[in-house]
Amino acid sequence: MSQDVTPETSPTHDEATPQSSEQPLEDRGSNRSLRPGSATFVSFITSGWGERPASSATRAPAADHTAARRSALSARFPGERLVVPAGTYKVRSNDTDYRFRPHAAFAHLTGLGMEQEPDAVLVLHPVDDGAGDDGSGHTAILYLRPLAGRDTDEFFSDSRYGEFWVGARPTLEEIETTTGIRTAHIDDLRDALAKDVGADGVQVLVVPGADESIEAVVEEIRATEQAGERDEKLAEALSELRLVKDAHEIQQMREAVDVTIDGFAKVVRALPQAVEHRRGERVIEGTFVGHARQEGNQVGYETIAAAGEHATTLHWTDNDGAVRAGELVLIDAGVEIDSLYTADVTRTLPVDGTFTEVQRRVYQAVLDAADAAFAVAVPGAKFRDIHAAAMDVIAHRLDEWGLLPVSAQEALDPENQHHRRWMVHGTSHHLGIDVHDCAQARGELYLDGVLEPGMVFTIEPGLYFKSDDLLVPAEYRGIGVRIEDDVLVTADGNENLSAALPRDPDAVEAWMADLLR
Template sequence: MSVSDPAEQPLQDRVNNRSQRPTSEAFRSFMASQWAPADAPLPERDEVADFAARRRRAISDRFPGERLVIPAGPPKVRSNDTDYRFRPHSAFAHLTGLGLDHEPDAVLILEPVDEGTGDGGGHHSATLYFRPLAGRDTEQFYADARSGEFWVGARPTLAELEARLGIATAHIDGLEVAVTKGVGSPAIGGISIRLVRKVDENIDALVDTARYNTAQDQDTLDLSEFDALDEQLAEALSELRLIKDEWEAGQMREAIAATAAGFEEIVKALPRAVAHRRGERVVEGVFFAKAREVGNDLGYETIAAAGNNATVLHWIRNTGSVRDGDLLLVDAGVEAESLYTADVTRTVPVNGTFSEVQRRIYQAVLDAADAAFAAAKPGVKFRQVNAAAMEVLAARLEEWGILPVTAAEALSDSGQQHRRWMPHGTSHHLGLDVHDCAQARRELYLDGELAPGMAFTIEPGLYFKAEDLAVPEEYRGIGVRIEDDILMTTEGPVNLSAALPRTPDDVEAWVASLR
């Protein structure tokens, strides 16, 4: 068998066949020479650094004496050897202040120290383990398609990130020791680990192995005890995000302003959408262009739903046509470079004018949204916002003769018939994730009280499917949702997305002005 026989090439090396990279010593030597020196001064401290430090301190106070491991996550394969644009895990972004796409595989470790001697007087010292910029005299510089500067652009150095974030940094080569050293039962002087799981499989395996190898009795080891430790950390990190700090609120305002600009582009593109066989893709495309132009990306896949597609709650195929006389429901949000996202929905008449029945349905949804907003006050339970909207929708459905029972019967726990046409909740928390704080305990989320700093949506809707024989024919094929992003303050709720028209008259005037 010859050396060139493909059977001798290891499978994992075959991905490099397309590169056809020279391997001569002359090439390597030449590639390592004649590069301008990189003598840029260290960057200034990021505005977010002090806010992120306070968040780390809050988590440190929750888990003194334990090692906390928070991975950013690895790149995710899209197809063969191409990756999706990288987005770090939200818990990592929250505790470091790092957004964008330059920290794949990074891990934040909060190492326990003597009480009160850690960062900011806390119980831990934080270190960010990171793969820094490779020197131009290394093969990684030009040969590593995932982290080499020649392929993906410059990465920050350890010193640069430390200056920006105020967090000690270390090369990722030291990560394994940092995660596993001293792990064991606290009863015999070991260190307990808590991990944000299902972010990086390699880190999961590293922690699991360390726990297993240091267990006092491997035969009776109860892995569910470790799962509980990790779940409590995920819960605490999620609950920490229930109250947004001043910096976070500013980022959300930026994301929402960018989203409003994206909605204007959608309305301008309506004639082109009507003329295209897949007009929903035209709508999706113009919003995505604005998101990439002014932000980092979409906060989630855009719902661009015309006609009956608007009755599909998470319609993201966006393959339908946009027809004159239909309503167009668009649920979209721009993700800022900090990764905070907006989540806004507007429903507009494609031809610029609501029909009588469209306006009737739209006004009912708007009234429900306004009732929910009026109910949202500091100290009010989160679930009461939903209840206020449901009361309005049930009453309208009864007025129209659609409900098979009275509104009061429908609103009872044993009824709920109105939910056929409004099956989702009216509100969810919003922030780094479009459905933020998802691991928070029920008593702090649904049963929790609204407090200054909370950011959430108000998004009632009515959805009458074309095949729904329980409603009059004139209602069928119409879906309406109005969604706004709310910031609770000490004075009450503030609608951060109020710049986008909401009343039917204002929506019609808006469409006319942009067309």
């Protein structure tokens, strides 16, 4: 990685200079590099540049939908100023950062995805009801750090924001064209937030946990001790706003799923290489992650590539084990596309392309549980019904195999739950711009919520028999199976968005044989 360049006023700017032990700790990272900063250098590097190309910014398709999302939010918070930060960079190690990803609420309300726009803040300013955007009670303004001039130190010296380091940032005008939202310089933010704030004035709410520096600014200016409680209501509302996806979001989900399915095909083709490698799980992970970066933004979450016994660990992400013929490999992976919408799909595959009799028995039980969940995932049902339907199948199948100490019906009693020893996780979660979307919604709208057309969630039952589980016969030990699909509730039922990826064991074997020939 390149070393950063920070201008100096010292005459010894082009030579490493011993630093005093009194140098502040936070400044010592610069000691590792030679840092040009002479007046001659600054004059030379900031001159002789041609005109920037004309802007190619166009209105993004999401902009036709984000205004309606902001209006829906506005209706829940009349007269209050709503602050939705994109967030900032997070340090990975010392002075290197993780790749930036904007906060989900910011992306949902602005349509900005990928690595756009660190430190930006969307503010919904209250106005007279009906006088705001699209007849709402708020006017939206995006506060941004704009492109710096080539005559500034930022241009060549700032490794986080400088054009020389990370490329040219968009101008305020370009962002306004893309999003359809008015823009302003980030330096204007504090005064804008403080306007009309007082004991009887505007209350300012901020999304908690998105950007500590913005939260600190809000805390300084607002006038009520109860504001923190309202912040939580804002976070809650932003989650609930995503429970039902609009047409644009549904299209984004379709694209994310389609790209993910292509990634699974690449993984199957890479299985022979995985078998040969001492850490074959990493071959699987690397294949999918590479696909995600080539065809999307990145993976939507850490890929699970769990072979053999590792498949019985629900969130196995070490992915450092061997992949062996004759065993199963559980792959839980999703591509996050540029808009940040992500798929979340799991398939459990026989490494050599053919299930054994016991593997197929366990796999079929899980598939039957998934199909039972699909059957009840219809408008008017409760979200919790999906899990109940899957668990009914799981309990009865375990009973048939003689693994339960009580009957299936007794096990299903809320006070018992013996069958959950072999499936401790839930069957579904909402999915969208976050892999566990809408997580801050109220329980009565999530777990006890009624299914509506436009909802998107997973159905993902499983069975996991650990290798040291003495309560199951030896033939089951070390087998873990999960089947996960992404589901859209429709007006008359549901649609399996990931149906193009085979689920039936015979279809899985045929699909793998075709890819591996």
